Amino acid sequence: MADLSHTESLEKIFEKYIPEAELKEVKRILYGRELQPLEIAAEAKSLSEKNDFEIQGYKFSAPEEELRTPRVVRIAGIQSKIVLPTTASLKEQRDAIHSKIGKIIEAAHHCGVNIVCMQELWNMPFAFCTREKFPWCQFAESAENGPTTQFLQELAMRYNMVILSSIMERDENHGDMLWNATVVIDNHGRVLGKHRKNHIPRVGDFNESNYYMEGNSGHPVFQTEFGRIGINICFGRHHPQNWMMLGLNGAEIVYNPSATVGHVSEHMWGIEARNAAIANNYFTVAINRVGTENFPFEFTSGDGKPAHKDVGFFYGSTFVTGPEGSRTPGLSRTRDGLMIAEIDLNECRQVKDLFSFRMTQRLDLYADSFKKASHIDYKPQIVE
């Protein structure tokens, strides 16, 4: 497979070569309005240097309103590599990741972050490419009181932070089923609820449909002290209607914890979460894992290549988009990182008032059209 790990980031290339005036125009056309960088706290900088992760922060400012006070919060995404080889004991693998992420969350605390989320299945390697059930299914744990949830509850309380944690869930109340779920832990350490992945991939080496079924939790939006949060897990970002239902339920911020590799999706990465922010007038945070994960045995290729031992290069590039489509640069393609955005939640409604996308949506028409199109005897509207 082609080595896609050489480039640190698109933005670094732009900044290296393009003169200032043109660079400004490139950024305007590609990324939208100019976002001011946030000052990063010294304690956070020191943690990032000691533990080799990047921090970037930007400010989305919104006009002040006369009849509402601003609702300014700081939201963040964390991207990371696994720590130990996939052949180490599962407990050691998990503990090593917990420990590393604990330090990045501490840095987020020093930066005044109110809500944080890691990538999809952040506490384990993304092992579904192996098609092996064991040992990987052992990583599954209770959303309500598994070891990863307990680890994060303690941090949520300590830092007064909402933490979203994407895990493989073991559903003990329903015969030990597996799910791909994201747990929402509020800033008092309470498990507020969970969202289960609605759309499960069957693409190339992403064989997740072997492991768990389509989610049955609907499109919940979690009301926290820092805003209303929705979650669209990984492959769900290819499905605009999944994003839309979260908007209809009132989400102001939608997290997209992902795990995706360069040769499959990198050219789409900047498109989908951003399109969702535009169409639904909320903030989106798209988070991807980093690095290449090697497994002990070769596995079949799902896309016409020889058998291999890794699923490809996870290219990081975590970024935040605002409700009118302006976005931050991406984090590094190759390093662990923390992306912070200071936002005013009031901007969501301001943009709705400006663009009227929600009011011009004709939801009833599409409810009827989708229903008809889902019938087995549907006749498409074709003019010949």
Place this chain on the structure above:
Amino acid sequence: MADLSHTESLEKIFEKYIPEAELKEVKRILYGRELQPLEIAAEAKSLSEKNDFEIQGYKFSAPEEELRTPRVVRIAGIQSKIVLPTTASLKEQRDAIHSKIGKIIEAAHHCGVNIVCMQELWNMPFAFCTREKFPWCQFAESAENGPTTQFLQELAMRYNMVILSSIMERDENHGDMLWNATVVIDNHGRVLGKHRKNHIPRVGDFNESNYYMEGNSGHPVFQTEFGRIGINICFGRHHPQNWMMLGLNGAEIVYNPSATVGHVSEHMWGIEARNAAIANNYFTVAINRVGTENFPFEFTSGDGKPAHKDVGFFYGSTFVTGPEGSRTPGLSRTRDGLMIAEIDLNECRQVKDLFSFRMTQRLDLYADSFKKASHIDYKPQIVE
């Protein structure tokens, strides 16, 4: 208003400053797989030089299949400025545009183009910013046999070309109502049908809801000799469900004839039509008009600025996206132009088989959820 007309295109900046190896990587991350340029016929080049328009062409190649033959066609989009001042007689304005576009369609013919579409309301200035009904409503004409349709029918027959024509429609059979419609003329010069704009903007100076209502033609897909074509007119590109219904009806190519200006939408332009191509696995052609159109009287600003005489800078940047999300560069931001893509329609189904977006779409779930959400007493799914 800031002058946004200096930059010729993003791609020209990249090519001027970024060295070859890094440029390749920038293009891969931003635009996807490498598309080979098409050779442009000498007659077309000569027309473009004489009449001052740009031609770009690219080839989207698809793997050959064993059980279907390739279905290779050439599709194109035309972007243009108006020709005469908005104070000239309406007939002269229209005739001058017809004449100019006739030459670009002739160039398309020399390039072997099978399907072509111009920008939204290509035969008139985009006058809705004025809030004046007169004289502009006089531009409206019958979709079936108005002068613009007749003009294009002749070209369609002469060049064996399908032509899509976005006009203000005068619906004489229903009490002289106005619509924003796109007429589909087949390669034998027959009016195959029309599609009416489903989503009408109320944004800033885009006051179209003063002029015509939401379309009542559903989401037709037109079966032509060169593929199944859908149309999503301008503002409809902000509505993912509008794109999706065209996909559900079997579209292989969806045209998005638009008229949109820099300060409103330029940072979204590369996102939405491309997201639609990815989500629905069809080709999209996003076409925008070019230039600044001045009107005789000042009109109120819809976005907090002083009254003014133009709606802003139409930034062109027409581009084509393939069904797996790779795209062409954009045409110029400032010049008339013709964008051609050679495509294999078979790629749509190939990408569907690879990604399974359609099969993992859970349409029935969303039909039910949208229906519930459209009820006046809807209670959003909020977890507190």
